[in-house]
Amino acid sequence: MSTITIKDIARALNISTSTVSRALRGSYEINQETKELVLEYAERLNYRPNPIALSLKENRSRAIGVIVPQIANYFFSQAINGIEAIAYNRGYHVIIFQSQESYEREAANMQQAMDRKVDGLLISLSSETSDVSHLRALQEQGLPIVQFDRVSHELDTTRIVADNFGGAFAATEHLIKAGRQRIAHLTIPPWLSITKERLAGYRAALEQYGIPYDETLVRYGTFGQNETGPMVDELLALPSPPDAFFTASDRLALGCLASLHQRRIAIPDDVSLIGFTNLNAADLLNPALSTVVQPAQEIGQIAVERLIELIEKKQKAAPPSTVKIPTRLIVRESTRSVVHS
Amino acid sequence: MSTITIKDIARALNISTSTVSRALRGSYEINQETKELVLEYAERLNYRPNPIALSLKENRSRAIGVIVPQIANYFFSQAINGIEAIAYNRGYHVIIFQSQESYEREAANMQQAMDRKVDGLLISLSSETSDVSHLRALQEQGLPIVQFDRVSHELDTTRIVADNFGGAFAATEHLIKAGRQRIAHLTIPPWLSITKERLAGYRAALEQYGIPYDETLVRYGTFGQNETGPMVDELLALPSPPDAFFTASDRLALGCLASLHQRRIAIPDDVSLIGFTNLNAADLLNPALSTVVQPAQEIGQIAVERLIELIEKKQKAAPPSTVKIPTRLIVRESTRSVVHS
DNA sequence: TTGTACGCGTTATCAG
DNA sequence: CTGATAACGCGTACAA
Numbered sequence: 001m002s003t004i005t006i007k008d009i010a011r012a013l014n015i016s017t018s019t020v021s022r023a024l025r026g027s028y029e030i031n032q033e034t035k036e037l038v039l040e041y042a043e044r045l046n047y048r049p050n051p052i053a054l055s056l057k058e059n060r061s062r063a064i065g066v067i068v069p070q071i072a073n074y075f076f077s078q079a080i081n082g083i084e085a086i087a088y089n090r091g092y093h094v095i096i097f098q099s100q101e102s103y104e105r106e107a108a109n110m111q112q113a114m115d116r117k118v119d120g121l122l123i124s125l126s127s128e129t130s131d132v133s134h135l136r137a138l139q140e141q142g143l144p145i146v147q148f149d150r151v152s153h154e155l156d157t158t159r160i161v162a163d164n165f166g167g168a169f170a171a172t173e174h175l176i177k178a179g180r181q182r183i184a185h186l187t188i189p190p191w192l193s194i195t196k197e198r199l200a201g202y203r204a205a206l207e208q209y210g211i212p213y214d215e216t217l218v219r220y221g222t223f224g225q226n227e228t229g230p231m232v233d234e235l236l237a238l239p240s241p242p243d244a245f246f247t248a249s250d251r252l253a254l255g256c257l258a259s260l261h262q263r264r265i266a267i268p269d270d271v272s273l274i275g276f277t278n279l280n281a282a283d284l285l286n287p288a289l290s291t292v293v294q295p296a297q298e299i300g301q302i303a304v305e306r307l308i309e310l311i312e313k314k315q316k317a318a319p320p321s322t323v324k325i326p327t328r329l330i331v332r333e334s335t336r337s338v339v340h341s
Numbered sequence: 342m343s344t345i346t347i348k349d350i351a352r353a354l355n356i357s358t359s360t361v362s363r364a365l366r367g368s369y370e371i372n373q374e375t376k377e378l379v380l381e382y383a384e385r386l387n388y389r390p391n392p393i394a395l396s397l398k399e400n401r402s403r404a405i406g407v408i409v410p411q412i413a414n415y416f417f418s419q420a421i422n423g424i425e426a427i428a429y430n431r432g433y434h435v436i437i438f439q440s441q442e443s444y445e446r447e448a449a450n451m452q453q454a455m456d457r458k459v460d461g462l463l464i465s466l467s468s469e470t471s472d473v474s475h476l477r478a479l480q481e482q483g484l485p486i487v488q489f490d491r492v493s494h495e496l497d498t499t500r501i502v503a504d505n506f507g508g509a510f511a512a513t514e515h516l517i518k519a520g521r522q523r524i525a526h527l528t529i530p531p532w533l534s535i536t537k538e539r540l541a542g543y544r545a546a547l548e549q550y551g552i553p554y555d556e557t558l559v560r561y562g563t564f565g566q567n568e569t570g571p572m573v574d575e576l577l578a579l580p581s582p583p584d585a586f587f588t589a590s591d592r593l594a595l596g597c598l599a600s601l602h603q604r605r606i607a608i609p610d611d612v613s614l615i616g617f618t619n620l621n622a623a624d625l626l627n628p629a630l631s632t633v634v635q636p637a638q639e640i641g642q643i644a645v646e647r648l649i650e651l652i653e654k655k656q657k658a659a660p661p662s663t664v665k666i667p668t669r670l671i672v673r674e675s676t677r678s679v680v681h682s
Numbered sequence: 683t684t685g686t687a688c689g690c691g692t693t694a695t696c697a698g
Numbered sequence: 699c700t701g702a703t704a705a706c707g708c709g710t711a712c713a714a
Contacts, residue, residue: 005707016685021709031683048456052396053707056690061393063436071425072638077418084412084439093457095404096437098425115389116434141343297413346691357701362693372699394691397706 063093065113082300103128120144144310148303159322160303167292167327168201184242228255244272404434406454408464423641444469461485485651489644500663501644508633508668509542525583569596585613
């Protein structure tokens with residue numbers, strides 16, 4: 001009794017279900033009187049069409065699948081924030097999947113998303129994923145897919161990413177201009193697209209300012225816990241230790257910050273530190289820390305907009321392309337004297 | 342052709358759909374031979390049952406609706422992390438809704454969740470929500486509901502919350518024992534359950550140590566941007582300004598930290614600062630900042646476990662009760678000399 | 683303008 | 699042991 005169907009209305013009004021259906025969706029060929037009657041009654045009983053029945057019939061769900069490595073990662077939770085907001089306004093629901101950085105789980109998630117008949121898929125690849133044939137298979141079955149942040153160029157989809165090269169270049173340049181010469185780079189697994197781009201930006205800046213690239217200054221992390229301590233120790237033990245750190249994520253930036261504090265290294269007196277972070281995360285960061293801000297929310301919004309475009313105008317699939325969203329460099333010097341007052 | 346149904350199998354094997362259905366679900370009354378034939382064929386063609394058809398038939402969706410004020414809030418993204426992990430293992434999907442701290446939107450989300458026929462609802466109330474009759478209505482229609490974190494005691498459901506009183510007491514006591522006497526409390530809207538509990542813990546600690554309660558030291562924020570600056574200014578302008586700050590969220594803690602830095606107030610030399618934060622957020626915090634850690638992930642996990650219990654054993658609905666998860670006080674003194682080296 | 687019948691994928695019921 | 703049929707809620711081609 002709690003859920004009222006088109007059938008109940010038909011029975012109550014002594015008309016057929018098809019008439020009710022047509023009235024409800026405002027079909028032109030229908031008696032004004034009947035129409036109003038139906039609408040009024042439906043309104044009164046708070047009739048709500050059953051989307052599941054519709055899904056079954058139309059073989060679509062008005063749901064978008066989102067697969068991310070980890071929700072509890074500030075970048076992704078912000079991206080999802082952007083995604084959900086837009087999707088909601090466009091009448092889509094968001095079903096979240098976490099790959100937990102596991103290829104296997106990512107594949108399982110994709111299968112489940114398919115089973116659920118999502119209308120489209122937004123995905124940021126797990127760090128374990130190098131083979132994208134499972135994704136390609138879905139795509140070939142006609143599932144609209146948009147990649148964001150951690151993307152593969154072996155898969156021909158629209159890709160929405162931050163300007164990782166530009167951001168890394170700006171960060172490195174900033175450190176160089178601050179007089180640093182031995183800039184360490186703490187980053188994430190080397191095979192990820194975003195890692196490569198950031199590394200390239202870092203190297204380009206070094207090159208432009210005539211500083212030799214020293215690969216011993218570059219350290220690759222996993223997404224594990226407490227990994228910065230050993231990295232920092234190793235770097236400090238070098239014959240010629242770093243005088244600055246450029247980290248590739250907020251997690252690494254803060255881990256590095258904490259490690260340096262524990263080792264009684266002052267920032268920015270002994271070393272400088274700058275990290276890749278996210279827009280709101282920047283608020284959360286130590287005010288002494290300069291950051292390269294990634295517009296996570298914007299990336300999510302644009303990704304979902306593109307995806308909905310693909311879903312709704314299948315006829316003219318926009319040619320796959322890579323969209324780079326600019327990053328922003330936030331320099332905080334003002335607090336320097338305070339922190340070390 | 343991409344999706345294979347029970348019908349396809351039946352046609353291919355020249356048997357009826359009912360036989361296929363029975364074979365697939367291992368019905369006892371069925372020929373071993375036929376069974377194997379069907380299973381083998383289904384396996385080979387990678388048959389996957391259509392959950393939407395099942396939903397329509399069984400009037401359930403194996404999906405859990407989760408309504409939170411904001412995904413991009415570290416507490417909630419961690420809670421969702423816990424929720425998703427458990428739900429996934431139990432075969433449920435998670436559909437996310439953001440109320441964006443709006444009552445109206447929360448109500449709309451609930452309606453949509455109902456429309457989608459979620460099997461149960463996990464909710465943390467928006468800051469605008471005081472009237473819970475919309476929730477009560479759903480509950481009376483038989484929808485299993487579990488509240489977490491921001492709960493209403495006017496709604497008779499299982500509630501999973503952090504031990505806000507205990508955490509606030511511990512934080513305040515810690516500050517008192519560090520010699521502080523004028524402890525400001527920056528908190529969130531006063532009508533929220535969690536606000537009241539934290540305030541009560543704060544007052545209880547003051548009382549226990551014979552410090553008079555001064556309401557001018559308590560400031561209530563909204564969830565807006567950049568609200569700590571004015572709060573801190575007002576407090577510092579008091580005839581007898583605070584010598585410590587206890588903040589009710591990571592956002593307020595960091596906002597406060599930044600504001601104090603800007604005003605050249607040293608921590609912990611001039612004032613002490615302690616905040617309510619979340620387990621992983623603690624990593625992100627300034628290493629100089631002590632915190633009361635809320636186990637966000639655990640709260641999510643327990644909430645969803647309870648919900649699934651309710652969903653699956655409707656017969657014996659566990660009596661509604663409030664579960665308090667302990668918080669943990671993390672004191673970081675070691676970094677003090679470093680920050681001010 | 684309205685009603686009848688069918689199909690979307692699946693399972694339960696009832697015959698055989 | 700297996701098959702035909704109805705039902706879940708909806709929209710629509712076709713018939714009236």
